[in-house]
Amino acid sequence: MNWYTESWSEECKFSIAYDEKIYSEKTPFQQIDFYKGKEFGTFFTLDGLMMVNEKDEFIYHEMIVHPAFATNPNIKRVLIIGGGDGGTAREVLRYKSVEKVVMVEIDERVFRLCQKYLPVTAGGIEEEPRMTLKFEDGLAYVKKASDASFDLILVDSTDPISVGEGLFTIEFYQECYRILRNDGILINQHESPYFAEYAKNMKKAHKKIKHIFPITHVYQYHMPTYPSGHWLFGFASKVYDPLLDLHAEDWEKLKIRTKYYNTELHRGAFCLPNYVREALVDGE
Numbered sequence: 374m375n376w377y378t379e380s381w382s383e384e385c386k387f388s389i390a391y392d393e394k395i396y397s398e399k400t401p402f403q404q405i406d407f408y409k410g411k412e413f414g415t416f417f418t419l420d421g422l423m424m425v426n427e428k429d430e431f432i433y434h435e436m437i438v439h440p441a442f443a444t445n446p447n448i449k450r451v452l453i454i455g456g457g458d459g460g461t462a463r464e465v466l467r468y469k470s471v472e473k474v475v476m477v478e479i480d481e482r483v484f485r486l487c488q489k490y491l492p493v494t495a496g497g498i499e500e501e502p503r504m505t506l507k508f509e510d511g512l513a514y515v516k517k518a519s520d521a522s523f524d525l526i527l528v529d530s531t532d533p534i535s536v537g538e539g540l541f542t543i544e545f546y547q548e549c550y551r552i553l554r555n556d557g558i559l560i561n562q563h564e565s566p567y568f569a570e571y572a573k574n575m576k577k578a579h580k581k582i583k584h585i586f587p588i589t590h591v592y593q594y595h596m597p598t599y600p601s602g603h604w605l606f607g608f609a610s611k612v613y614d615p616l617l618d619l620h621a622e623d624w625e626k627l628k629i630r631t632k633y634y635n636t637e638l639h640r641g642a643f644c645l646p647n648y649v650r651e652a653l654v655d656g657e
Contacts, residue, residue, distance in 0.1 A: 377408055377416075379423055381600040382568045387423075389413055389598070396490060402480040407490045413598065415490055417458075419483070423598050425458045427493055434460035434494070435634040436594040436642070437606055441525050441558045442468060443624040443639055444608075444615045448524040449473070452552070454511035455562075456529035457483030459495030465527070466501055467629055474504050475523075481508035515548040522552050528561035543581045550585050550611075559609040563591055566649040567601035575605060579653050582609050590615055591653060592642040594633070605649075616643055 378388040391410035398405050407417045414427030425433075438461060442448055449472045451465050457478035465474050476498075478484055484506070487495035498504055507514060511530075526549050549559050563578055565571040583589045586609035596604045608615050621636035645653075 377418070379418070379421065379600075382570070385568070385600075387598070387600070389416070389423075391416075396486060398482060398486070400480055400482045405480075405482060405486060407486065416598075417486070417491065425460065425487075425491060425494060426598060427491070429597050430458075430460050430494060431631075432594055432596055432633045433604075434464050435631050436592075437461055437527055437529060437560055437562070438464040439624075439629070439631065439634040440592065440606075440608065440615055440639055440642070441527075441560055443620060443636055444610075444613050444618050445524070445556065445558060446470070446620050446623045446627075448558075450523045450525075451475070452515075452518075452523045452526045453477065454515070454526065454528045454530065455479075456527065458487045458491060459484060459498040460493075461527055461529045462498050462501075462504065463494060466498070466503065468627070471503060474501075475507060476504065477507045477509060477511045477514045479508070479510050484508075512542070512545050512548070515545065515552055518548075518552040520551055521554045521557075524554055524557055526553060526557070526559045528559070530562050543585070546582050546585050553611065556612050557610065558613055559586065559607070561607045561609075563605035563607040565599065565601055565604050566646075566652055567603050571600060572652055576652060576655065578607060582607055585609075587611060588614055590643055591645060591649070593645060593649070594642060608643075616640060 375391050376388045377391055378386050380386050391408040393409050395409050396407040403419045409415045416426030417424055451474045453461050453476040456476055462474055462476050564575040566575055588610045590608040591605050593605050595602055
């Protein structure tokens, strides 16, 4: 039996059995590896870190997208930074009210390989007429984007190392604020509160965003194959509060079938454990 093993901390490792390693490539940006096994199906890693697998990808992709749409049902223009596997775009495109989606992924090979090996996330994305794909640096893209040009920005990034580093800077968040409309929403991958290194990055991201946006929240979800399984997204807006402005009935009328997200869970996701609350306050 073959084992893929990932270090979650210096004293903790996570392993998944796989039947075969189906593809491996070193791009100018990162190492990409695809595996296939019984428990999690096809999965891929970047620089040795789990990114997406067939079994639990729906959790991450539903939770990065649907809370924003349940808060503001009138989102029409969406920018996805990162998201090369296509799953975030897939969920956004389920909303008929969305008119334009721009996905900016620095490494085109991630998307092309997911089209081939992970069609559950990337299949049909490129063919969707509302979709625009840009294979370039996310920070460079937002710098040149027009003021108030998006209703929603989804930062679907890797950890703040290597290609993901620029997406956790004050400069990047300031540019996001500028290109969002007056009622715009920013959702960002907010790391994990559990292991020390991830918690440090969580605090840094929260502190930076809190200094830029008037309304900031953090919400949680259970991601079995990410370190500790306890992961977070950040919610930031100029006017919308994800709890006070939740349009539960309007969202439910859309009849979007989900496997993880629902509007009751929406409310609960923002109820954080005390140790997370304290860490976020401490980070300020």
